[in-house]
Amino acid sequence: MTAPGKFVGRSVPRLEDRPFLLGQGRFAADVNFPGQWHMRVVRSPVAHGKIKSIDATAARALPGVHALWTFADVAHIPPIGFRLTGLTALEPYRQSALAEHVVRYVGEPVAAVFAADQYIAEDAADLVALDIEPLPVILDAAAAPGPFDTERNTEPTVIEKKSGDIDAAFRAARTIVELDLTIGRHSGVPLETRGAIARYDEARDVLKMHGAAKVPHWNRDRLALMLGRPTDKVQLYEGHVGGGFGIRGEMYPEDVLVCAAALKFRRPIKWIEDRREHLIAANHSRQQRHKIKAAIDKDGRILGIDNEFFHDNGAYMRTHAATVPDLAAAMLPGPYRVPAYRARGHIRLTNKTPCGTYRSPGRYETTFVRERLIDAIAAKTGIDAIEVRRRNLIDQSAMPYSLGFGTLGTDIIYDSGDYAKLMDRLLAAAGWPAMQTALARRRAAGEKTGCGFAMFVEKSGLGPFDKVRITVAPGGAVEVITGVASIGQGVETAIAQIAAETLGVAYTRITVVHGQTDRIDKGMGAFASRVTVMCGEATRMAAAKLREQALEAAAELMQTAAATLDIVDGEIVRTGTPGPSMRLGALAARPEGLSAEAEFKSSQMVYPYGAHVVQLKLDAETGGVTIERYLVAFDIGRAVNPMLVEGQIVGGMAQGLGGALYEEFLYSDTGEPLSVTFADYLMPTAREMPHVEVIVSEDAPSPLNTYGFKGAGEGGITPVGAAIASAIDDALGRPGAVTQLPVTPQRLKALMAAG
């Protein structure tokens, strides 16, 4: 580990915690304005159908109901656009705020009720009579493409990536390994449901929306365009956000509705989603089927991989457009040398909830697929699976390593990494050989136990920029204004630590502002594990500027050279020689003040990497899985706050466990969602969660920013499905048995019966 600085590298307590512990958080539902109306969305009960009529007579007649909107009321507002990976071919599939003639998934907004309180709004929504003529539903994304409706096909486009000569690789292959693998539909499901409160500030002619998250600036700019207002006449405010995980904070139909209604009715409009709505209306993710094929030589070395997959995007293309399939196509190779590669990702529309990203998008899926493939190569060649990995890992000497194609507008160039070293470190920590022996003994005694290993490369620190302004107040308090967002991950603490390190003030004296579009003109927000990398470096740059400015000004006042001065705990002191000092706050009190701004630009992502080991036991009676041991090693270059990094890793692992064993959005044959409560959509509790042994490694700092930061938010989740699948195979004694996630008790029992 790198030696910690005064703040960077230390597990200091979080600045965020106190209000949460006191019950003084400010989540979306906690925001209220006098005279507000409550919105309730009327949603389609059928998966695909033609809207014949919407009879709102009874709903409108209910006392306390102020208004009711259908498509005609929002027809002037364009559909929601793409934030990332927006391909032209996808544009006809965008979603409008309310359905026009056709509904395409259960949960699609059809009408909106505005009423005096939430109870009345819900009563009224129940009274809206929808006459919808059902149409045939499409539920299998891997079926042959065909018409999605009268104008559009179920396959808007195919994502393609390639490098090397794939046909030559397969011609030269000693052996070909082929698999057909499926990842279930699941999603982030934060504990706070979505919410948005919009009001029109007549005095300033500004539309204000509270409940923003993740990407407030992008949403502000886009809402302004959609509603025909100048950008500075729309402002978004992020309060506390009860979990993000990719899905929260993207722009949804409901955000558009509250804003349009606040403008129209000149009343504050409040919308708080309920859990059933959340499970059918907020972005789903992950559902993909891969037909994967590897060409290998006689020593188990990969010559080429052909990755064809079918991405079930649901009924509309939302803000992420092709992001998830693009990442799935681009990131599959992971830590291995793949001399020839071809990906063909079929984006498919189905009559299910539309999709977006979920923590480790495209990597959770493809790490499952790739690591299954490596295990299959091992099984087919008879070479130990760890040895197969070792033979194929990209060597440290090859860094920086280009894959020869890109994603998210960047070329994929692994910036640094020593994959073999981390693998060995984790295997040593697990006691891998002894673990094998002990498990073999238990299996011989009749127990169904096994262990699994999986490796991955993550991506993080997506640019193109982040801007930070730091200002010292006359009292000495420091404000760091950023364009990022906080979704609960500890942004305020981490950014304050980085600023404090350079500035020479206590991190507790620093306030970090995020998610407020009226405090800084532009910002990229919080996604793609980008905040610590991008905003962290911008913060360091601004702090360095401010420090230089302060020392120069102080040098003049203190009649000494700036080089003889230092800032310690907010006090400008002489180094070495004793003498008078002065407070940073005193400098800030001068008419010119004390403030600096910096922007960090980056056209490349940075690539953390890691590995997981799991040991588990199967229960033949119940089909249940007990995790006996779980280890994670994750190299993130440099940890700002190891305690928070571990928190990210363990929390991510819990979500990965959900996707591996429990969580799945299921549908009936008619497209009726079957996972609509927390009793059907099963997230891990404290009972299911094993102890996780975490190794935070700092072997490979990124050369692309000063501290060497890489994002820590996603490596806890990425290979969980892959590692667990491998361990279940091992326990069953049947390599390749697991072909589908999640391995629910029913599926595990079926697997055991088939053996």
Place this chain on the structure above:
Amino acid sequence: MSAKNSITLHINGCDHTVSVEPRKTLADAIREDCGQTGTHIGCEHGVCGACTVLLDGEPVRSCLMFAVQAAGKKIRTVEGLADGDTLHPMQQAFMDHHGLQCGFCTPGFLMLAVGVLEREPNIGDADLLDVLSSNLCRCTGYHNIIKAVRAAAKKMSGQ
């Protein structure tokens, strides 16, 4: 909408006389009618436990009760845990052990844990795990919550 009832909710030692419909949930009444928004609503079907409050000392899901059922009973919410500026040992332990990330489930976990430990100060690890598995957290993976509750248990029982 049906006729409203006037009831008194006794929350953290203060009486709130409010007028609520019989169907209004306790969670909604605490938040909307009494202005105590520390109690969070995560699912409204009694699974996630974010809305957990203590009712006459027992942890209950306030989303599964009607406000009128709580009339006259002693309700404790997260706002009542700290003693002035001094955090309750449970709150302090959650901070010390990084037992929270987004903070949304935190009030429910705090009330659940405090309620159980007040009743059963020497609860064993297995039983404690059982109790804590009745609430959902989506951020932490529970480790640090469990650590925090164990640490607070020691403090609370004076060990």
